[in-house]
Structures are given as structure tokens and as C-alpha cells.
Amino acid sequence: MPKGSVSASVIRRLPRYHRFLRELADDGVVRISSGDLAARMGLTASQIRQDLxxxxxxxxxxxxxNVQSLYEEIGRILGLGTHRRAVLIGAGNLGRAIAQHMDFVSRGFELSAIFDLxxxxxxxxxxxxAIQNITALYDYCKRMNPTVAILCIPKEAAIKLSRDLVSLGVRGFWNFSHYDLALDYEGIVVENVHLGDSLSILCYxxxxMEK
Amino acid sequence: MPKGSVSASVIRRLPRYHRFLRELADDGVVRISSGDLAARMGLTASQIRQDLxxxxxxxxxxxxxNVQSLYEEIGRILGLGTHRRAVLIGAGNLGRAIAQHMDFVSRGFELSAIFDLxxxxxxxxxxxxAIQNITALYDYCKRMNPTVAILCIPKEAAIKLSRDLVSLGVRGFWNFSHYDLALDYEGIVVENVHLGDSLSILCYxxxxMEK
Structure with missing residues (x-):
């Protein structure tokens, strides 16, 4: 039961707690102190207690x-038990890698359709x-009401498609394109993955370090 | 010239400034007020002034x-003018997508070798x-001294390989594996991309929003 507004940085840490607890449970660990969990995760015990x-x-x-029940509780907080329908748009290298690589179900989604031109x-x-023709996207959304679109397309295509997707009821975007669509629409959730930004940060x- | 210690959240925003400024320059915009830049980026003018x-x-x-000179200045702060040698390990779906999709040079790197087993x-x-046999990695690193390794391999393989890579002089990791290697080594830089965590946050x- 989240209390009121939890800070974005605490939320960002939840999936990592979830991963570590999954591993502990898989290793047969039944319970763990905040100190031991902190040592494994490179955090402090007091930060873990504060977060939770x-x-x-x-x-x-x-x-x-209790490892298993904390794992399940964090999964519930994250909402991972739902299976929202997601469509992936753009089956180029990146889109194919995402489709093949990701375990959508354990993250609360079902990959229900893929589109390309x-x-x-x-x-x-x-x-x-099966990869469908992008021209079938409109009918598909009308019929199947996907909640989420995964955008693995260039910026220009993302700009063109997102208006339709929002008007067709898509409420969440996992956005690999360089179009910041959160700026143009309200009432939607956008999670951006800007791989280029991440690489630039590594460079920085x-x-x-070399200075 | 960065002053002392700049906060991580300011640093995280720099690549985004860099992207927006590149687009403005491409559109022929010569100068922009902090207010106009803020409106485009969904920030406030005072945040932009503070960041810069x-x-x-x-x-x-x-x-x-001045759009072009601010673009260049941020690129210099990020260190993008360097071309550090990077090796990519793991040419599965994700590794291939990264190799094909990313513009390494504009982010300060040169993709110099790819390894798989x-x-x-x-x-x-x-x-x-060319994709080389992973058994050639050790000799390659001895000879070519890559600075960076891009890990597109499972956790177990990442645990096994990173010790060698660090001892061979690799100082930066672009880490797509689920192994948090920053916890085990000092004097290295690790930029993690946990796609599953990002998808879990979208779910959350x-x-x-639906509550």
C-alpha cells in the first residue's frame, strides 16, 4: 500500500529490489536483514529501511x-500481476531484439502484436x-484495445503515429524513439529509453575519471 | 569547464540538451532564449539556467x-570528441541490435571488435x-587495449568475464547484463541499462494512473 506520493527515485529502485529478492529466493534464502540486503545491493541498511x-x-x-513475501509485495506494488496488452511498432534490429529478448509477462505485459512497413x-x-503490416494498426487497436505501444521507430514516424495511438486509447509508451512525446500529450505515461544518452553518460x- | 562536483541529475540531463540543440542547429536556429529552449524541452527556464x-x-x-556553440560546448563537457575503443561481447539479438543501431562515433566511441562463442x-x-571467437578476447585486449566493454551477455557470463576485462585494463562498461559489476570492482565506470527495470517502471x- 503506497503512502501518498512516493518519490520517483524510490520508485526507480523498486525493480532492482525485485531482481535481487528474486535471486535470493532462487538461492533458497528465506529471510535477510536490511544490513545483508544492503551489502549485496551496494546500499546502506538505513536507505533500504527508508525506501521500504x-x-x-x-x-x-x-x-x-521474509524474502519471498517481500518479493511478492514489491511485485504487487509494481503492478506486475496485470497483463496489459502491448503492441510493438518497428521490427528493425532494435524492435526484434526487444521482442525476442524481453520477458514481457514477468513485467506485467503481453506482447500481442508487432507492426512494420x-x-x-x-x-x-x-x-x-507475426509481424503485421502497419496499415493494419488502426483496425487492430479498435478491435483489441492495447494499453501500451513500444516505439522502436525513428522520430518522424513516432510523431506521426503517436497521435493516432493516443486517440485509439493507448495510454502507455515504452519509447525508444528520439521523440519526447510526453511533451505533446497529457494523460499518458511515457517511459523513455534513450540508449544514446546512456552511452554519452558513460563517455562523460x-x-x-581520467582527469 | 565543470565546476567541482556537478550533481548526477544535472549530468543525466546533458545528453538531452545536446540532442535538442543538435535538432535546433539542423533546423537552422542560430540562437534561442532559455525560455524557448525550456518550452521545447518541457523544463523551466530557471532550471535550464541553473543546469548550465x-x-x-x-x-x-x-x-x-548561441545554439551551435552551446551544442559544441556540451559535447566537449561530455567528452564526445574522444574516440575510445569499445568491444562488444555477446552478438545475440540484443548485441546485434546495439551494434547496428548505435552511432558510436558521435557518442565518443569506436566499436572496434565483437565477440561471441x-x-x-x-x-x-x-x-x-567481424564477430570473433570469444577465445580471442584476451589476446585482442592485450594488443589493442580497449577502454570499454559492452556486455550483452547473461549474468553468469558477465561475472566470469569482467574479472579478466578489468585486469586487462578495461575501465568502462556499458552493461546490459543483470550483473551489477560496479559492486565488485573499484576504479571502473559502469553505465547500466536494465531494460526490464524500465518496463517494470512503465507497469508501475x-x-x-489507473487508480
Whole structure:
């Protein structure tokens, strides 16, 4: 039960807690102290306690955290038990990698359709999903009401398509394009993955280290 | 010229300034006020002035910013003019997408070699770079001294390889694996891209919106 407004940086850390707890559970660990969890994650025990207190806290004094139930609780907070329908647009190298590489179901989504405009790609299957002609997108959305669109297309195409997608009821975007669509629409959720920005940050940090 | 310690969140915004300024320059815009730049980027004018003041500030009262020179200055701060040698390890779907999709040169890197252990992949070319057998990695690093490794491999493989890579002088990691290697080594720079975490955050934010 999240309390009021939890800061964005705490939210950003939740998937990482979730990953570490999954691994601990897989290793057969039943309970863990905030100190041990902190040491594994490169955090401090007090930061972990503070983070988890935002959601009501789950530890018991002298016992620590029950690994499996904390894992499940964080999964519930993240909403991972839902399976929102997602369409992937753009089956180029990046789109294909995303479709094949990602475990959508464990992240709360179902990859239900893939679209592209390249005749060579249309009809092929990725991760068990056939690539459809982009011209079929409108009808598909009308019929299947996907909640999420994954944009693996260039900026210009993203600008053109997003208006239709929003008007067709798509509410969430996993955005790999360089178009910042959150600036142009309200009432939608956009999670940007700007790989180029990440690489630039690596460059910056290396330059700083070498100084 | 960065002043002392600039906060991580300011640094994180620099690549985005750089992208927007590149587009403005491409559109022929010569100068822009902090207010106009803020409106385009969904920020406030005072945030932009504050961010850029961390590096000495570049605007002139009543003139605004010269787009091309601010673009170049931010590129210099990011260190993008260097071309550090990078090796990509793991030429599966994700690794191939990264190799083909990314413009390494404009981000300060040169993709100099790709390694995998799959005999079907070895010898193939991606983005003009031949995939080599992973057994050649050690000799390659001895000879070519790459600064950066891009890890597109599973966690177990990343754990095994990173010790060698660090001892061979690799100082920066663009890490797509689920191994948090920054916890185990000092004196290195790790930029993590956890796509699954990003997707989980999208799930969380959709759940929150629907409440």
C-alpha cells in the first residue's frame, strides 16, 4: 500500500529490489536483514529501511525481511500481476531484439502484436508473434484495445503515429524513439529509453575519471 | 569547464540538451532564449539556467544562447570528441541490435571488435565489424587495449568475464547484463541499462494512473 506520493527515485529502485529478492529466493534464502540486503545491493541498511517504509515497511525488528513475501509485495506494488496488452511498432534490429529478448509477462505485459512497413518483414514471426503490416494498426487497436505501444521507430514516424495511438486509447509508451512525446500529450505515461544518452553518460564519466 | 562536483541529475540531463540543440542547429536556429529552449524541452527556464550555470553558464543576458556553440560546448563537457575503443561481447539479438543501431562515433566511441562463442555467428559481420571467437578476447585486449566493454551477455557470463576485462585494463562498461559489476570492482565506470527495470517502471506508472 503506497503512502501518498512516493518519490520517483524510490520508485526507480523498486525493480532492482525485485531482481535481487528474486535471486535470493532462487538461492533458497528465506529471510535477510536490511544490513545483508544492503551489502549485496551496494546500499546502506538505513536507505533500504527508508525506501521500504514508503510502502508501509515490511521488516520485523530482529527478524529482517521474509524474502519471498517481500518479493511478492514489491511485485504487487509494481503492478506486475496485470497483463496489459502491448503492441510493438518497428521490427528493425532494435524492435526484434526487444521482442525476442524481453520477458514481457514477468513485467506485467503481453506482447500481442508487432507492426512494420517493410514488406520483407511482414508475415515473419518474432517470439511467436507475426509481424503485421502497419496499415493494419488502426483496425487492430479498435478491435483489441492495447494499453501500451513500444516505439522502436525513428522520430518522424513516432510523431506521426503517436497521435493516432493516443486517440485509439493507448495510454502507455515504452519509447525508444528520439521523440519526447510526453511533451505533446497529457494523460499518458511515457517511459523513455534513450540508449544514446546512456552511452554519452558513460563517455562523460570516463572523461571525468581520467582527469 | 565543470565546476567541482556537478550533481548526477544535472549530468543525466546533458545528453538531452545536446540532442535538442543538435535538432535546433539542423533546423537552422542560430540562437534561442532559455525560455524557448525550456518550452521545447518541457523544463523551466530557471532550471535550464541553473543546469548550465554548473558549467560556467553560456548565455548572455538579452541574447540567449548561441545554439551551435552551446551544442559544441556540451559535447566537449561530455567528452564526445574522444574516440575510445569499445568491444562488444555477446552478438545475440540484443548485441546485434546495439551494434547496428548505435552511432558510436558521435557518442565518443569506436566499436572496434565483437565477440561471441556461437560458431554460427563467428566470422559474420555487423556494422562492418567481424564477430570473433570469444577465445580471442584476451589476446585482442592485450594488443589493442580497449577502454570499454559492452556486455550483452547473461549474468553468469558477465561475472566470469569482467574479472579478466578489468585486469586487462578495461575501465568502462556499458552493461546490459543483470550483473551489477560496479559492486565488485573499484576504479571502473559502469553505465547500466536494465531494460526490464524500465518496463517494470512503465507497469508501475500505468497502475498508479489507473487508480
Amino acid at each position: 517504509n514508503c510502502f508501509g515497511g515490511f521488516g520485523q525488528q530482529g527478524y529482517g525481511y 517493410d514488406p520483407e518483414l511482414i508475415g515473419r514471426q518474432i517470439a511467436g508473434v 564519466r570516463l572523461s571525468e | 550555470n554548473c558549467f560556467g553558464g553560456f548565455g548572455q543576458q538579452g541574447y540567449g544562447y 556461437d560458431p554460427e555467428l563467428i566470422g559474420r559481420q555487423i556494422a562492418g565489424v 506508472r500505468l497502475s498508479e
